[in-house]
Amino acid sequence: MAFAVSTSPRATADYIYEMTEDGLLIIIDLDLGNRSVTNDMQNVLVDIAWGEERASLAGCRITYRDSEGNWSRVVLSQEGRYERVCSFGKRVTEEAEALMLLRQVPK
Numbered sequence: 001m002a003f004a005v006s007t008s009p010r011a012t013a014d015y016i017y018e019m020t021e022d023g024l025l026i027i028i029d030l031d032l033g034n035r036s037v038t039n040d041m042q043n044v045l046v047d048i049a050w051g052e053e054r055a056s057l058a059g060c061r062i063t064y065r066d067s068e069g070n071w072s073r074v075v076l077s078q079e080g081r082y083e084r085v086c087s088f089g090k091r092v093t094e095e096a097e098a099l100m101l102l103r104q105v106p107k
């Protein structure tokens with residue numbers, strides 16, 4: 001997997017991300033001592049949209065791995081605004097399982 005690291009000054013979290021060809025966004029919290037992705041999600045999403053040269057991430061299905069190694073889903077509004085983080089209904093610790101579950105979520 002090829003990941004990109006954000007260099008924008010907005011987010012204070014340390015993370016890497018990948019946008020897949022089928023529109024999935026994978027974010028991994030690097031946990032380097034700065035703010036967590038969980039606590040800086042709004043800015044992280046703005047940074048990623050900026051890095052991808054997009055006005056918003058509307059239509060993307062998003063998963064992220066937190067600093068404890070758990071995968072969750074990020075919910076956006078139809079306009080692409082951050083709404084919340086939610087679980088997959090169970091604890092998910094493997095990326096492949098998170099991506100499989102994320103692909104089952106309607107766009």
